[in-house]
Amino acid sequence: MNNVQEESPRDQKKNRRRFQILEIARGIIAAKGLRSLKVRDVAVAAGCSVGSVYNEFGDFDGVILTVNRETVQALTVRLRGVPAEDPIRQLYGLAETYLEFFAEHANLLRSLFEHRMEDDRPYPDDILQMVMDAFALMHAPLERVLPAADDVKVALLSRTLFSAVHGIISLGLEERMVAVPPQMLRQQVEQFIDVHLAGLGIQPAR
Amino acid sequence: MNNVQEESPRDQKKNRRRFQILEIARGIIAAKGLRSLKVRDVAVAAGCSVGSVYNEFGDFDGVILTVNRETVQALTVRLRGVPAEDPIRQLYGLAETYLEFFAEHANLLRSLFEHRMEDDRPYPDDILQMVMDAFALMHAPLERVLPAADDVKVALLSRTLFSAVHGIISLGLEERMVAVPPQMLRQQVEQFIDVHLAGLGIQPAR
Numbered sequence: 001m002n003n004v005q006e007e008s009p010r011d012q013k014k015n016r017r018r019f020q021i022l023e024i025a026r027g028i029i030a031a032k033g034l035r036s037l038k039v040r041d042v043a044v045a046a047g048c049s050v051g052s053v054y055n056e057f058g059d060f061d062g063v064i065l066t067v068n069r070e071t072v073q074a075l076t077v078r079l080r081g082v083p084a085e086d087p088i089r090q091l092y093g094l095a096e097t098y099l100e101f102f103a104e105h106a107n108l109l110r111s112l113f114e115h116r117m118e119d120d121r122p123y124p125d126d127i128l129q130m131v132m133d134a135f136a137l138m139h140a141p142l143e144r145v146l147p148a149a150d151d152v153k154v155a156l157l158s159r160t161l162f163s164a165v166h167g168i169i170s171l172g173l174e175e176r177m178v179a180v181p182p183q184m185l186r187q188q189v190e191q192f193i194d195v196h197l198a199g200l201g202i203q204p205a206r
Numbered sequence: 207m208n209n210v211q212e213e214s215p216r217d218q219k220k221n222r223r224r225f226q227i228l229e230i231a232r233g234i235i236a237a238k239g240l241r242s243l244k245v246r247d248v249a250v251a252a253g254c255s256v257g258s259v260y261n262e263f264g265d266f267d268g269v270i271l272t273v274n275r276e277t278v279q280a281l282t283v284r285l286r287g288v289p290a291e292d293p294i295r296q297l298y299g300l301a302e303t304y305l306e307f308f309a310e311h312a313n314l315l316r317s318l319f320e321h322r323m324e325d326d327r328p329y330p331d332d333i334l335q336m337v338m339d340a341f342a343l344m345h346a347p348l349e350r351v352l353p354a355a356d357d358v359k360v361a362l363l364s365r366t367l368f369s370a371v372h373g374i375i376s377l378g379l380e381e382r383m384v385a386v387p388p389q390m391l392r393q394q395v396e397q398f399i400d401v402h403l404a405g406l407g408i409q410p411a412r
Contacts, residue, residue: 033322035241113380114320116239123382160374160398167373168366174319176329192366199405 018056021046026067026108034064034111061117065124068115071108072130075101079137087141088202094138095165095189102169103182110170135162145202161196168192224262227252232273232314240270240317267323271330274321277314278336281307285343293347294408300344301371301395308375309388316376341368351408367402374398 007015024045028037039060043050057063078101082093102109112131117123138158146154168189172180180188197203213221230251234243245266249256263269284307288299308315318337323329344364352360374395378386386394403409 032326035320035322110320113377114241114316116241116382120238128382156394156397160394163374163377164370164398165373166377167371168369171319171369171372176322176334188362188366191362192370195405196402197405199401199403 014056017046017048017052021048021053021056021063022066022070025063026070029064029067029111030105030107033107034114037064039063059118061115061121064111064115065127067108068112069127069130071105071112072127072134074105075109076130076134076137079134084141087144088197090141091138091145091161091197092190092193094141095193096186098165099169099182099186099189102173103185106173113170135159138162145197146200157200161193164192164196165189220262223252223254223258227254227259227262227269228272228276231269232276235270235273235317236311236313239313240320243270245269265324267321267327270317270321271333273314274318275333275336277311277318278333278340280311281315282336282340282343285340290347293350294403296347297344297351297367297403298396298399300347301399302392304371305375305388305392305395308379309391312379319376341365344368351403352406363406367399370398370402371395 021042024042025037028041039050039053042063043053046053053060053063057066075098078097079094082090082097084090136155136158138161139154142154142158142161143149143151146157149157169185172185172188227248230248231243234247245256245259248269249259252259259269260266263272281304284303285300288296288303290296342361342364344367345360348360348364348367349355349357352363355363375391378391378394
């Protein structure tokens with residue numbers, strides 16, 4: 001019955017409902033933010049009971065985690081698509097791609113960083129690992145531009161640069177706080193990397 | 207009756223309740239995060255009705271905004287206390303003080319950045335202005351170390367540096383995401399400023 005080749009009508013219905021619940025939850029988070037997501041609204045929009053939502057995902061955190069998992073997967077695919085021939089261009093490209101993705105999906109990305117589990121339960125390891133792996137994509141180009149630096153230094157620098165770029169973009173796109181126009185924000189991120197690479201003794205060369 | 211010198215017993219009771227509601231809300235946010243704050247829990251702990259909480263603060267956002275306002279006030283007092291004799295030391299001091307305050311009050315500071323108003327109502331200007339003013343505290347020392355730079359450039363740099371430091375600290379203290387030990391995080395922030403000042407052509411000199 002669990003054969004993926006031949007889904008039973010019951011499994012098909014279950015999968016459709018699962019997909020539908022996720023689409024509805026993602027739509028609400030994207031439009032109004034994680035705080036506005038209520039299990040009751042999701043159930044009503046999906047035409048099922050609150051109990052069915054819990055049954056399908058274990059609990060409401062399960063719905064949010066699945067949406068967040070898909071967000072970090074989509075982000076990682078985009079970041080992996082940045083050309084890697086020239087490591088310096090790759091660094092700018094990663095930051096620019098992160099900015100584009102963040103601007104397109106601001107509330108979904110915020111949900112990834114803001115979501116806390118109910119009742120202090122531990123956060124699932126797999127999704128943390130996915131976020132860390134996305135962060136680590138700056139590691140390879142940094143190793144190439146700093147061949148003499150040891151691994152620990154490069155790992156720390158990769159984390160620092162990613163976090164700094166994240167901070168500039170997330171506050172820059174904060175519509176409450178005198179948001180920076182996207183084109184200006186792009187220049188701001190580029191200038192930040194210019195200065196930081198210069199400080200590391202690397203010619204920006206763009 | 208509204209004379210501040212002579213509060214009526216009714217006003218005294220009202221003020222005590224107001225203070226109590228804020229203390230309870232602040233305690234819940236600090237311990238468990240904004241997402242765990244429920245108006246019902248606050249009312250029960252304060253020994254009053256949910257209606258009384260709404261009466262006192264207009265709505266539940268009013269409670270959160272008041273807690274957040276007090277958080278940014280406390281942060282600003284701490285940042286203003288950083289010695290200003292040497293502008294380079296002041297820059298490091300502002301970042302270090304921000305780190306200390308963030309480490310002590312992580313959930314309260316997150317609430318300041320994460321809180322969205324219900325029903326898409328506009329965010330109050332006064333609290334935005336307070337956050338922008340805290341950001342602008344890096345402006346004066348940057349002007350002194352970059353006397354030739356124009357005002358717009360310094361303002362942008364001040365915003366960029368503050369946002370970058372915020373990103374490094376907020377993700378570094380993210381207990382879900384392989385948090386960085388505070389001492390290491392302090393070194394990470396210092397090294398970040400070292401490199402960035404070097405990139406601006408300024409000798410770190412610490």
